[in-house]
Every structure is written in C-alpha cells, then in structure tokens.
Amino acid sequence: MTIFERPDEDVFAGGARPGEVDDFPNVARGWGVALDQTGGKPPMEWFNWLGRRVDRAIRYFMQRGVAQWSATETYPEGAIVQHNGIMYRADVENEGRAPDGSPGHWGAPWAPTVAENDSSQRVVNTELLAKRLAKYVTAGDLGSYATQKWVKEYAVYGDSARYMLTTNPDKNAAWLTVGTNNIGRIWTDMSFNPDTKVDRGGGPITGRVTIGRDGWQADIALQNRRPGQAASTFLRARDGGGLEIINSAYNGVPFATDDYGNVFLRGQLILQPDGNLNLTWRGRPLSVEIDDLWGNINGKATWDAMNGKANAGARVQVDSGVSEFDYVGSVSSVIHGQIDLPAPWVVTGLRVNASTSSVTAIWQRGVVLRNQ
Numbered sequence: 001m002t003i004f005e006r007p008d009e010d011v012f013a014g015g016a017r018p019g020e021v022d023d024f025p026n027v028a029r030g031w032g033v034a035l036d037q038t039g040g041k042p043p044m045e046w047f048n049w050l051g052r053r054v055d056r057a058i059r060y061f062m063q064r065g066v067a068q069w070s071a072t073e074t075y076p077e078g079a080i081v082q083h084n085g086i087m088y089r090a091d092v093e094n095e096g097r098a099p100d101g102s103p104g105h106w107g108a109p110w111a112p113t114v115a116e117n118d119s120s121q122r123v124v125n126t127e128l129l130a131k132r133l134a135k136y137v138t139a140g141d142l143g144s145y146a147t148q149k150w151v152k153e154y155a156v157y158g159d160s161a162r163y164m165l166t167t168n169p170d171k172n173a174a175w176l177t178v179g180t181n182n183i184g185r186i187w188t189d190m191s192f193n194p195d196t197k198v199d200r201g202g203g204p205i206t207g208r209v210t211i212g213r214d215g216w217q218a219d220i221a222l223q224n225r226r227p228g229q230a231a232s233t234f235l236r237a238r239d240g241g242g243l244e245i246i247n248s249a250y251n252g253v254p255f256a257t258d259d260y261g262n263v264f265l266r267g268q269l270i271l272q273p274d275g276n277l278n279l280t281w282r283g284r285p286l287s288v289e290i291d292d293l294w295g296n297i298n299g300k301a302t303w304d305a306m307n308g309k310a311n312a313g314a315r316v317q318v319d320s321g322v323s324e325f326d327y328v329g330s331v332s333s334v335i336h337g338q339i340d341l342p343a344p345w346v347v348t349g350l351r352v353n354a355s356t357s358s359v360t361a362i363w364q365r366g367v368v369l370r371n372q
Helices: 032-037 044-064 126-132 148-156 286-298 301-307
Strands: 080-083 086-090 163-167 174-178 181-186 219-224 231-237 242-246 255-258 263-265 268-271 323-331 334-336 345-354 359-370
Touching (some): 323 345
Antiparallel strands (some): 174 181, 219 231, 242 255, 263 268, 345 359
C-alpha cells in the first residue's frame, strides 16, 4: 500500500484577491445549482471556494489531529473527539451530549470503557496510566503499553484482596476499599498539611476557629476526668446569639447570656446590662424594690425630721438672746445653794456680785442654740 507524504500547508485560493472567491450557493445540491443559475457553466469563483473549503478542512485536521466536539453533530459508537483539551470516546451513539458532563455516553479519554468482567487485552493510554501509578511503579515497568489484565492483576489487586481507590468530583480527597470493606478516607499531603492542621495532642491556632454545621446548634464538651470525677460542662451557641452553659446531664441550662448581655439563671432573667437585678424571691426587679422602699421612707414624718439634721461636723448657731437666770450665793441675806437652767438653755456666761474682798452671789447667763 502506498505511504503518502505529508502535504504542504498551503490552502487552495488562500491568497485570492477580492472578488475571486464567491460562496457556493447550495452545497447540499451540488453542481445541479449551476443549471438554474449559470446555464450549467459554473464560474471560476465557485471552484475557488470549493477548493479552499477542502484544503481548510485538511489543514484543520493536520493541526488538531482529532476534531473538536460539536453540539450539532451525531456521533456513532467509537467516535473520538476532543473537548476542552481532553480526548473522549463515544460509548453509544449520541448528539448534543457534552463529553465532560455525560459519563453514560462518553468513556475515559482514549481508553475504551470496559465492563468489570472484560477479559480482553485492549490497550489503555500509557501516559495517563503512568501518571496515575507514578508513586507506585516506575515508568519502565509499564513498558510501551499496559493491558487491562495487567491493571487488574497488579494495579488493582494486592497480595490477597482487591483494592479500589475512589475520589470526589473535585479530586481533592480519596477513599480506599479493600475487598468489600470500605476502609475510609486516605490522609495524604493533599488533604492533610501539618502546617494548617491542629494535632489532637494540642497546638497553637493563629486564626478564628469556627464550629458549625447546617441544622446543628453547636456546642463544646468540657470533661472533668480527675480521679473520682465523671462530670461534663457544655458550652452551646444560643438561639439568637449569646452563650449557654449546660449541666452535666445535658438536660438543663443553669446559666445563659443573650446577644445583648442579659443574664439568665435556669431560664429566668436575673441580671440586665444596666445592672438591674431580678429579685425572684420577691417577684420583682431590684429597681422596683428600691423605689418602693424609698417611697415608703420618704413619706414618714421621721424622715422629714431626719432631713433637718445637721451634717456631721456642722457648728451650732445661737437661736436666742442672752438671758440671766437665778443666782447661787447670798443676796440680802437670802442664800441659794443650787440652780439649774431649763432645757433647751445652755450656760454661756456668769455674772458675780463681788467686792475686793469677797464674792457673795453668781448669776448664770444662757442662750438657746440650733443645729443649722
């Protein structure tokens, strides 16, 4: 069979001047259109258009190798296309099914989609397989190709059980299944970075910690495991904002504060941000209690009298003129041995009846004092 050389990269009529190429009027009908429009003599410009059309199609495939997927093309089973830089193979005939979003219509790039029990020796993409197995086998072990039999016996099976590795759609997490047992998520450098994770044994956290999940009222359990102790305290996010402290049995909230700062004890409002205290034993707040006491005291006469008291350290004032009272001593042979001033008078001075040789009588002088 003849081996053809690669053609040149020129396109017929690719350098035509303006007016030398006219669009063919009816590609689907072909040259029959010339009978109606040109009397069976097609113009040169139509030939230029057809030649250029064929050469441009050849150049398209020479550049790309495989045609790009088209939403209006019908693809038979086994058709190969490229889409967003990736090759796909049609598993079934389809139209309008994007390869990257229709796994039931398109198989893996280049490799045919096979069933679990497929025992054929079909070849899979060696480069793709090498990238997937680079951490486990060397490129030399793969040779120039890898059969499905090799993959099943060496890449999928272990010593005595079959291993299967699956990933999520974002390809940032992986899960391992051994036989029929789901081992769980695999922690690798991809999903666990010591620089961004906290060890269970403790460690510093340099940013805000958020604990939450849709439908859950988040809480934290603080356990007391000292000898003889088996108690817990729970800190829970309160509805509407704030914090709740839950008892060890997790059936009561002995302390809570709302988002504004009100304090609750066992569900009752006890302390408000302005300092007002709820006297539950009195059935009313402290502000009402004090107002009541103040009103009762302020209305009594004794309180009015107390309002007239002098302040500590105040000096008294004279509230009367000076009066002179009875004497002690002898006046006109009448002797007085004692005299007392009546309340509220106080002694402020004395007057005496005296000569150069004796004092015969003393009179007491006094005034009334007031506190203010």
